[in-house]
């Protein structure tokens with residue numbers, strides 16, 4: 296086990312920089328899997344795994360421009376690269392007639408959950424056409440194994456809504472929810488997914504209306520549903536805020552500030568609950584201009600009796616036996 300320094304350039308067991316931005320970590324069996332954006336070459340999403348959350352082994356580029364495609368909805372678009380005019384088209388033709396240099400689309404904030412019924416690992420992410428940010432769609436992919444080659448099921452507008460920054464939340468009863476920005480980032484939608492997690496079934500709530508929140512992170516603590524979000528300022532950091540509710544379709548409390556006014560120069564990516572019960576904030580330390588220098592920050596969340604939360608900056612840490620330990624410099 297090794298100490299990790301927040302905002303440093305973390306590397307995998309082969310010494311290569313870890314590219315898993317805007318992602319998520321899920322425990323499947325004995326392993327933690329870390330999924331995230333990787334904009335290198337023909338890659339979209341990379342996967343690493345670890346037993347202790349500090350030593351990461353590269354596993355696979357699970358979504359690339361060459362990924363197999365298979366529609367799950369008739370109105371779905373299967374494009375993973377664009378033709379030379381930037382036009383949409385069926386992915387098999389585009390891949391065969393790929394122009395050089397090819398035009399990639401954008402796949403952002405990928406989140407993966409396991410579906411016990413279908414035994415599939417299902418990914419949802421934010422999809423843009425690679426030209427501008429006007430596409431505003433969700434996309435879905437799935438695989439039989441956590442780190443295999445995912446099949447791309449296409450991009451679409453959930454129930455006709457725009458969809459940008461997003462996350463997934465799987466509740467204790469196995470129901471899965473997709474949470475994403477709609478109406479040009481004005482509102483946050485909470486959708487219930489279908490049983491196979493491949494489509495949206497219905498809207499269960501519309502929250503933070505006209506408040507321009509993005510980067511949603513949802514977790515459960517003490518029977519309350521919490522959400523951490525940022526404001527919309529692109530790659531520039533801003534004040535993280537949180538809210539909570541007794542149920543996802545219930546009333547969410549007014550947003551309150553946590554961390555500092557630039558969230559220690561990070562934006563929420565996801566949270567993870569350790570075996571010992573601690574909940575960690577996982578943030579992206581973006582370098583917008585030099586995307587590949589972007590790094591990560593992991594901090595323990597603090598909970599108070601009045602259901603408020605906060606987190607403080609820590610330079611170095613280790614995770615030992617399911618516990619986050621602050622390391623003195």
Ligand code: GAL
Nearest residue numbers: 317403460509510528529530
């Ligand atoms: C952020 C968003 C990121 C990325 C970035 C691009 O606001 O949370 O996921 O889309 O903008 O400008």
